[in-house]
Amino acid sequence: MNQESVMHYQVDPWNYYMMRVRRRRMEEEDEMERVMRIVSESAVVIFSSSSCCMCHAMKSLFCGMGVNTMVHELDQDSKGKQMEKTLMRLLATNSTTLPVVFIGGKLVGSMDTLLAFHVNGSLVPLLKQAGALWL
Amino acid sequence: MASQRIGELDFSEPYGIHHRINNPSSSLINDQGSGFDFGELEEAIGLQGVKIRNDETKASFFTGKPAATLEMFPSWPMRFHQSSIGGTNNKSGGESSDSALSSKNENPFEPESPLSKKASSFCSSDQLQHLQLQQDMTNNNDVIKTASSPKSAHEKLQRKGGGSTSDNKPLDAKTLRRLAQNREAARKSRLRKKAYVQQLESSRLKLTQLEQDLQRARSQGMFMDWSGGVGSNISSGAMFDMEYARWLEEDNRLLTELRNGLEAALSDNEMRVMVEGYLCHYDEVFRVKGVTAKADVFHVINGGWTSQAERCFLWIGGFRPSEIIMMLIQQLEAVAEQQIMGMYGLRHSSQQAEEALSQGLDQLQQSVVDTIAGAPLVDGVQQMVVAVGKLANLEGFLRQADNLRQQTLHQLCRLLTVRQAARSFLVIGEYYARLRALSSLWASRSRDQTIITSDENSCQTTTDMQMLQPSHNHFSSF
Numbered sequence: 001m002n003q004e005s006v007m008h009y010q011v012d013p014w015n016y017y018m019m020r021v022r023r024r025r026m027e028e029e030d031e032m033e034r035v036m037r038i039v040s041e042s043a044v045v046i047f048s049s050s051s052c053c054m055c056h057a058m059k060s061l062f063c064g065m066g067v068n069t070m071v072h073e074l075d076q077d078s079k080g081k082q083m084e085k086t087l088m089r090l091l092a093t094n095s096t097t098l099p100v101v102f103i104g105g106k107l108v109g110s111m112d113t114l115l116a117f118h119v120n121g122s123l124v125p126l127l128k129q130a131g132a133l134w135l
Numbered sequence: 136m137a138s139q140r141i142g143e144l145d146f147s148e149p150y151g152i153h154h155r156i157n158n159p160s161s162s163l164i165n166d167q168g169s170g171f172d173f174g175e176l177e178e179a180i181g182l183q184g185v186k187i188r189n190d191e192t193k194a195s196f197f198t199g200k201p202a203a204t205l206e207m208f209p210s211w212p213m214r215f216h217q218s219s220i221g222g223t224n225n226k227s228g229g230e231s232s233d234s235a236l237s238s239k240n241e242n243p244f245e246p247e248s249p250l251s252k253k254a255s256s257f258c259s260s261d262q263l264q265h266l267q268l269q270q271d272m273t274n275n276n277d278v279i280k281t282a283s284s285p286k287s288a289h290e291k292l293q294r295k296g297g298g299s300t301s302d303n304k305p306l307d308a309k310t311l312r313r314l315a316q317n318r319e320a321a322r323k324s325r326l327r328k329k330a331y332v333q334q335l336e337s338s339r340l341k342l343t344q345l346e347q348d349l350q351r352a353r354s355q356g357m358f359m360d361w362s363g364g365v366g367s368n369i370s371s372g373a374m375f376d377m378e379y380a381r382w383l384e385e386d387n388r389l390l391t392e393l394r395n396g397l398e399a400a401l402s403d404n405e406m407r408v409m410v411e412g413y414l415c416h417y418d419e420v421f422r423v424k425g426v427t428a429k430a431d432v433f434h435v436i437n438g439g440w441t442s443q444a445e446r447c448f449l450w451i452g453g454f455r456p457s458e459i460i461m462m463l464i465q466q467l468e469a470v471a472e473q474q475i476m477g478m479y480g481l482r483h484s485s486q487q488a489e490e491a492l493s494q495g496l497d498q499l500q501q502s503v504v505d506t507i508a509g510a511p512l513v514d515g516v517q518q519m520v521v522a523v524g525k526l527a528n529l530e531g532f533l534r535q536a537d538n539l540r541q542q543t544l545h546q547l548c549r550l551l552t553v554r555q556a557a558r559s560f561l562v563i564g565e566y567y568a569r570l571r572a573l574s575s576l577w578a579s580r581s582r583d584q585t586i587i588t589s590d591e592n593s594c595q596t597t598t599d600m601q602m603l604q605p606s607h608n609h610f611s612s613f
Contacts, residue, residue, distance in 0.1 A: 053502065053528050054535070057495025064487050112538045118484045119542040121477075 031079075031086040039102035042070035043132035047087055048099040049075045054111055055099040061114070065124075067132045074098065104130030372434035375427040379440045382420050389413050390564040393557045406553045413560050417544055421537045424452065432530045442574035445567070451492065451536035456485040456543035459563060463547070466562050470555060477550040485543050492539070496532050499525065 039045045044062060048055030050073045062069045074080035087100050090107060097110045103126050108114055117123040127133035353374070389412065396409055428435045436452040438445065448455070460482040464475065503525050510518035548556045 051502070053495045053499035053525075054531055056498045057491045057532075057535075060494040061487060061491030064490055111535055115488050115535060115539050116542050118488055119481065119539065119546050121480060121484065121546070123484075 027082075028086065028089075031082050032090075034079075035083060035086055035090075036105075038072060039107075040105040043104060043130040044069040044127070045102045046071045046099050047074055047083065047101075049073060051075065052098050058099045058101060058111055058114065061118075065127070065133065067127055069101075069132075103127065103132070371427055371430035372439060375423065375431075375434065376440050378423050378427075379420070382416075382423070385416060386564065389416055390561060393561055397554065397557055397561075403553050406557055410548060410553055410556045410560070413557075414544060414548060418541060421541050424537055425534055428452075428530050428533050432526075432533060436529060436533050442571045443577065444570045444574040448570075450489065451496065452533050453536060453540055455489060456540050457482045457489060460485065460543070460547070462566060463559050463562060467555060467559055470551070474550055474555070478547075481543065481546055481550065485539065488539050492532060492535055499528055499532070 044067055046055070046058060046062075046069050048058065048071055059069065059071060072083075074084055077083065084096065084098070088094065088097060091097055091100065091109065100110060101108045101114055108117065108126075114123070117126065124133065389409070393409055393413065396406055424435050434440070438449040438452060441449065448458075460478055464470075464478050464482070470478075503522050506518050506522040506525065510522075547559065551559060
């Protein structure tokens with residue numbers, strides 16, 4: 001692979017560049033697919049970090065509501081950094097925004113969006129719809 | 136009554152200052168120390184008016200004089216010009232002036248009438264009598280009665296009036312002297328007025344410059360603090376205290392407006408506008424808190440900007456939304472069943488959110504404590520850096536707490552009708568006003584207490600014994 005890229009560089013810089021862009025895009029798509037796969041596995045999925053306190057707050061919020069959540073600790077995942085980048089791209093923001101929550105396979109957002117939904121009264125129906133909450 | 140008489144005075148542009156200065160005018164007249172006296176000016180003008188009217192009635196003698204006097208007031212309206220230019224026009228001018236005076240209606244010259252009205256407010260009683268005499272003069276050329284006044288212009292008038300009534304052909308020298316004196320007085324008045332106007336203009340400019348500087352300094356002060364306090368003496372905490380004080384004043388004003396609106400039973404649309412405005416007002420304080428938290432999170436989260444009682448009940452740098460909702464449920468009247476259910480639901484969700492945020496904050500505290508406590512005695516810089524990094528999360532918690540408060544208030548407005556929302560804002564405002572009053576009452580009470588307790592030191596031991604008794608009873612049950 002390296003030899004290939006070196007040869008390309010020697011011969012055609014533009015193609016080499018395009019090849020790199022394409023590879024990055026494929027990786028991103030892979031990452032996105034991976035994320036999508038993870039979030040579809042469970043009704044409520046939280047991407048968090050084990051040392052982050054806001055993530056702890058989000059986990060306790062769902063626990064307090066009696067909702068079972070699947071938590072993905074990105075700092076313990078080998079590809080955690082890339083996943084974090086993918087999430088940042090999804091949220092269209094440049095700052096690290098953990099925790100991020102998905103409900104029913106769909107992106108909800110960060111803590112402030114979650115709280116806004118909860119105060120709105122739209123979180124509970126959403127959870128019921130996703131099958132995470134009964135009653 | 137004075138306005139009708141002054142209608143004849145025909146003030147115009149040079150006295151444009153009258154348009155601007157309204158209320159302080161009367162104080163100007165009384166305040167001789169201000170350096171400008173409208174009174175003398177009025178008298179001088181009045182004299183001129185009287186003079187010219189005299190000229191009209193004695194057409195033959197004064198054809199030359201009005202031209203000389205009119206040079207001083209080049210912007211007199213055309214009427215006077217006409218009356219002075221030709222002897223043939225004198226009578227018509229005189230009649231028109233008479234009619235204007237006797238009509239007791241609005242002056243036909245539009246730009247003069249507001250001025251004349253204002254001029255009326257300027258006149259002290261002296262001028263009132265002085266103006267009255269003009270009317271007398273035009274009507275029947277009677278003896279002029281003036282109040283005893285030390286002003287030289289009045290003396291001039293008396294002399295002049297006496298002269299004109301007793302003598303139909305006053306001496307040239309006398310009138311010339313009087314004219315000259317009038318000229319002098321008018322010129323001096325004009326100069327004084329000019330100086331005063333210049334003074335006003337310069338102070339106005341200074342005021343606007345100061346305001347601009349203040350605005351700039353305020354915005355720069357906050358900005359500079361973010362970049363490390365370069366060149367700014369005001370800390371962001373003190374800046375926030377000032378901003379909060381201003382916000383409180385605005386709050387009071389808006390609440391009074393809401394109260395008046397409710398009492399006046401304004402339409403729903405107008406009330407909605409006010410309620411929206413009040414919500415924006417709250418959004419503003421949350422925004423400023425967020426901005427300040429970036430610079431000084433501890434000041435905001437510890438509530439250094441609140442009164443003591445407020446600080447006691449503080450939750451992450453502000454009010455606890457569920458408590459406010461509970462208070463509103465208890466205090467609001469005329470709320471429908473459905474709305475009460477909605478408010479209970481809102482309280483429940485905000486309680487859960489508060490619980491979650493509190494737990495998160497507890498974990499943060501635990502983590503920081505562990506980091507600092509676990510640092511080695513020597514060269515624990517690494518841990519300190521980690522701890523500082525963890526403390527940065529405080530800002531995030533404050534932001535989430537403020538976000539929760541903001542969302543709760545907005546949802547409250549969605550649940551309630553416009554009037555109920557206005558009333559709930561009034562209840563909240565009143566609650567905080569009472570908390571602040573409680574703080575100040577407590578402060579004054581504790582001041583009195585320190586004076587009293589110093590006298591009661593001898594009784595201290597007995598009270599301690601009494602305090603111990605109940606604790607014994609507690610343990611006896613075990």
